[in-house]
Amino acid sequence: xxxxxxxxxxxxxxxxxxxxxxxxxxxxxxxxxxxxxxxxxxxxxxxxxxxxxxxxxxxxxxxxxxxxxxxxxxxxxxxxxxxxxxxxxxxxxxxxxxxxxxxxxxxxxxxxxxxxxxxxxxxxxxxxxxxxxxxxxxxxxxxxxxxxxxxxxxxxxxxxxxxxxxxxxxxxxxxxxxxxxxxxxxxxxxxxxxxxxxxxxxxxxxxxxxxxxxxxxxxxxxxxxxxxxxxxxxxxxxxxxxxxxxxxxxxxxxxxxxxxxxxxxxxxxxxxxxxxxxxxxxxxxxxxxxxxxxxxxxxxxxxxxxxxxxxxxxxxxxxxxxxxxxxxxxxxxxxxxxxxxxxxxxxxxxxxxxxxxxxxxxxxxxxxxxxxx
Numbered sequence: 001x002x003x004x005x006x007x008x009x010x011x012x013x014x015x016x017x018x019x020x021x022x023x024x025x026x027x028x029x030x031x032x033x034x035x036x037x038x039x040x041x042x043x044x045x046x047x048x049x050x051x052x053x054x055x056x057x058x059x060x061x062x063x064x065x066x067x068x069x070x071x072x073x074x075x076x077x078x079x080x081x082x083x084x085x086x087x088x089x090x091x092x093x094x095x096x097x098x099x100x101x102x103x104x105x106x107x108x109x110x111x112x113x114x115x116x117x118x119x120x121x122x123x124x125x126x127x128x129x130x131x132x133x134x135x136x137x138x139x140x141x142x143x144x145x146x147x148x149x150x151x152x153x154x155x156x157x158x159x160x161x162x163x164x165x166x167x168x169x170x171x172x173x174x175x176x177x178x179x180x181x182x183x184x185x186x187x188x189x190x191x192x193x194x195x196x197x198x199x200x201x202x203x204x205x206x207x208x209x210x211x212x213x214x215x216x217x218x219x220x221x222x223x224x225x226x227x228x229x230x231x232x233x234x235x236x237x238x239x240x241x242x243x244x245x246x247x248x249x250x251x252x253x254x255x256x257x258x259x260x261x262x263x264x265x266x267x268x269x270x271x272x273x274x275x276x277x278x279x280x281x282x283x284x285x286x287x288x289x290x291x292x293x294x295x296x297x298x299x300x301x302x303x304x305x306x307x308x309x310x311x312x313x314x315x316x317x318x319x320x321x322x323x324x325x326x327x328x329x330x331x332x333x334x335x336x337x338x339x340x341x342x343x344x345x346x347x348x349x350x351x352x353x354x355x356x357x358x359x360x361x362x363x364x365x366x367x368x369x370x371x372x373x
Contacts, residue, residue, distance in 0.1 A: 001181070002073035002202060003149060007156055009072065010149035012181040014115045017060055018091055028063045029094045031055045032114035034107070047276045051104035055097050055117070064199070074200040077185060079122070081192035086125040093121050108278060110142055110168070110179050119178045122188075130187055131175045142168040142280075143331075145180060147225075154226035161227070161331055163269070165284035169329035231334040237261070238341035245349050252298070258342045259297050266290030285330045288319055289339060297346055309347030316340045 001013040017028040033056040045052025067074055082090065096102055097117075107113060123130040140148075143164055150156040178184040185196055240254035270292050273282040296308050320336055322328040 001067045004070045004072045009070065014118050014181040014184065015063055016094065016118050018094065026060045028058050028060050029055055030058060030063060031117040047272050047281060051106055053105055053107040054103045057098050068200050071202045073198065073202045075185065075196040076199045077188055077194055077196040080194060089125045090121055113179060115181050115184055116179050119184050129191060130178065133174050133187060133191060135174045135190065137171065137174055137177055139171055141171050154229060157226040158230055162286045162335060165280040166329040167279040167283060227334040231337055234337035238338065241342050241345050245345050255342060256298055259294055262290045262338050263292055263294040267292040285328050286332060289332055289335055291339065294339060297342060306347055309343045312339065312343040313347050316343065
């Protein structure tokens with residue numbers, strides 16, 4: 001299945017169906033079932049690594065209706081390469097997976113999803129014919145492949161930068177790449193010479209050529225990646241910190257508006273890193289950027305606050321250098337502006353205080369005459 005409109009539909013889908021020649025019965029097995037109507041509980045299960053996804057058995061008519069109704073392109077690729085023995089091994093595995101004690105699994109977008117489950121079944125019954133493929137890839141990392149489905153959706157693109165840790169900045173092998181449906185479909189075509197046929201074409205693609213149909217979202221440009229807009233947002237939300245220091249008004253309020261949101265975000269990322277077994281969640285360079293302890297910029301006394309801010313500037317500059325030389329992997333240069341600007345102002349812009357003499361002068365008070373003896 002191709003992409004859909006919802007955020008969780010942007011990377012396509014896959015299912016495995018069985019056709020029995022003796023009684024013309026057909027069964028489909030869908031490993032992508034979850035409580036999508038309860039997104040918060042589903043997200044909690046995902047981050048905690050609990051068994052929040054499961055496989056469901058359904059008829060082809062039911063399966064196809066779901067994805068046609070969502071206006072998602074559907075391809076059918078009959079696995080005519082399988083021997084009878086291999087086909088029955090697939091059936092045995094599917095029947096085992098739908099048992100109550102086996103049907104649930106912990107979803108991992110890159111390692112254990114609807115597509116990798118189908119990929120692994122086919123690889124097992126063919127004695128590693130898919131995993132032995134050594135075709136070159138285009139050099140895209142896991143992060144690049146994840147971002148492909150979100151092009152044109154700026155907020156999800158930014159989430160992939162901030163919430164997906166450094167483990168996604170690795171180039172997958174040709175087999176690992178098959179965590180996305182279109183690459184498994186491509187591998188089956190190359191390995192077993194089975195061409196997919198379109199069963200249903202999404203409406204926006206009906207009158208388009210294959211190359212002209214936007215099936216994978218908008219092509220990448222700096223303008224629609226979200227990073228430029230995030231840099232502008234960072235400048236906007238931190239500008240009051242500079243202005244309040246310049247005009248000596250509402251300094252604590254402006255600092256709170258700039259610091260509290262990103263420190264809260266950092267606290268959430270740190271919490272997820274502690275509770276989640278997912279490698280791209282619990283090893284996340286964003287936590288060093290959106291440092292939870294930056295609440296201290298609001299709570300510490302003036303001198304200690306200045307020292308802490310200078311330490312944070314040094315930390316952020318070091319992080320930027322490590323990103324430039326490739327030691328740090330996540331693309332966080334635009335995001336770095338958000339914590340850097342408040343830290344620079346607090347740490348290096350001298351606080352201007354109003355002396356008693358100045359207050360007296362401004363108020364027009366006169367020096368009292370000397371008392372006579």
